[in-house]
Amino acid sequence: MSLGFQVNSLMSTSASPEERVQVLILGSGPAGLAAALYAGRAELNPVVLTGLEVGGQVTLTEIIENYPGFPDGVKGPELAERFKKQAERFGARLVMDVATEVDLKQRPLVVKTYSTTYLADVLIIATGASPRKLNVPGEEEYTGRGVSYCATCDGWFFQDKDVIVVGGGDSAVEEGLFLTRYARTVTIVHRRDQLRAGPLLQRRARANPKIKYLFNTVVEEILGDGEQVTGVRLKNLKTGEVYEKPIDGVFIFVGYIPNTKLFEGQLELDERGYIKVHDWVYTNIPGVFAAGEVADPVYRQVITSAGMGAAAAIAAGHYLDEVLFSQEQAQKASESAS
Ligand code: NAP
Numbered sequence: 012m013s014l015g016f017q018v019n020s021l022m023s024t025s026a027s028p029e030e031r032v033q034v035l036i037l038g039s040g041p042a043g044l045a046a047a048l049y050a051g052r053a054e055l056n057p058v059v060l061t062g063l064e065v066g067g068q069v070t071l072t073e074i075i076e077n078y079p080g081f082p083d084g085v086k087g088p089e090l091a092e093r094f095k096k097q098a099e100r101f102g103a104r105l106v107m108d109v110a111t112e113v114d115l116k117q118r119p120l121v122v123k124t125y126s127t128t129y130l131a132d133v134l135i136i137a138t139g140a141s142p143r144k145l146n147v148p149g150e151e152e153y154t155g156r157g158v159s160y161c162a163t164c165d166g167w168f169f170q171d172k173d174v175i176v177v178g179g180g181d182s183a184v185e186e187g188l189f190l191t192r193y194a195r196t197v198t199i200v201h202r203r204d205q206l207r208a209g210p211l212l213q214r215r216a217r218a219n220p221k222i223k224y225l226f227n228t229v230v231e232e233i234l235g236d237g238e239q240v241t242g243v244r245l246k247n248l249k250t251g252e253v254y255e256k257p258i259d260g261v262f263i264f265v266g267y268i269p270n271t272k273l274f275e276g277q278l279e280l281d282e283r284g285y286i287k288v289h290d291w292v293y294t295n296i297p298g299v300f301a302a303g304e305v306a307d308p309v310y311r312q313v314i315t316s317a318g319m320g321a322a323a324a325i326a327a328g329h330y331l332d333e334v335l336f337s338q339e340q341a342q343k344a345s346e347s348a349s
Contacts, residue, residue: 027128032058034327035131037110040067041313042303043137044094045320051101053328059105066091067139073163073189078313115277115296133298133327140267140304149233157240158261162186169194174260177230182264184208184216191221198223233261269305292323300326
């Protein structure tokens with residue numbers, strides 16, 4: 012099944028080869044891979060552009076304890092691998108490539124990558140979200156040299172070291188707890204006087220003697236010796252006191268930013284940059300659906316993202332059926348008129 016749209020690509024002057032697909036999925040986190048599974052089982056021949064890594068943020072999570080079906084928890088990379096295998100079993104094709112340009116006014120929809128121009132009947136956007144930066148001096152300079160946004164990836168390097176975790180939400184506390192496996196102390200630096208994280212995580216953190224707190228405190232600068240982080244300049248927001256704290260690592264968990272730059276000016280986004288959806292997964296452009304954290308600033312769970320992915324694929328099937336049905340009707344009408 013392929014829709015009989017006329018190809019009228021703005022990008023057809025490009026040298027990259029064109030590939031015609033029915034359902035193109037951007038992103039390979041839980042939303043993208045669940046969409047691929049459902050679209051595969053519906054025989055919609057989905058192609059998934061995985062981005063630079065397959066699995067999305069879930070692969071950065073040590074253990075996931077709240078995905079049903081895994082009573083003892085499951086390692087993030089293992090869950091991602093299971094999602095991938097299951098989608099591939101039903102015919103989804105995963106391509107390690109990155110969308111660099113889209114044109115959603117065209118029919119078929121045009122998505123350009125480093126190597127190929129895809130012409131798609133349906134697009135499911137599941138590009139997820141990326142860690143928000145603190146935007147303080149030293150942050151960029153020392154990223155990978157003491158500054159990190161992923162405890163699972165980098166925690167091991169901080170055996171018996173002293174680290175700070177910036178932020179007060181679930182991510183900060185969960186990742187802080189994980190870091191206590193390696194670090195000597197983990198100090199949670201939070202700008203308010205209480206954590207935002209849920210009660211279970213807070214209880215676990217309180218019970219852990221390695222975790223310390225600096226409330227009403229912000230990081231003003233990350234300090235280093237040119238090679239590695241050596242400390243931070245902190246400010247107490249209550250007293251105004253500014254002081255330096257020697258530290259080996261700075262883990263930053265202050266929320267996420269949706270990956271929607273590619274769609275600015277083409278899709279309706281909210282004031283924070285999330286794709287606006289109605290009926291869970293429908294964007295303002297017919298045939299373009301969004302799933303997972305790129306369109307969900309609220310729930311942001313593996314299960315909710317996977318659920319949105321499944322819904323997007325089902326909605327894509329309905330859309331293709333409707334378009335094909337109206338094309339057939341139009342064909343019949345023109346045949347009986349002639
Ligand atoms: P979040 O809930 O938005 O929390 C971000 C934290 O960073 C807040 O404490 C915020 O402070 C702080 N912050 C934001 N910008 C800052 C800045 N410029 N400087 C200093 N601090 C800053 O983000 P999250 O913790 O990543 O969680 C996101 C969502 O995922 C939530 O819905 C959460 O429940 C979910 N999640 C769930 C789990 C789980 O269920 N196990 C694990 C991880 C995440 P304020 O408190 O002052 O706003």
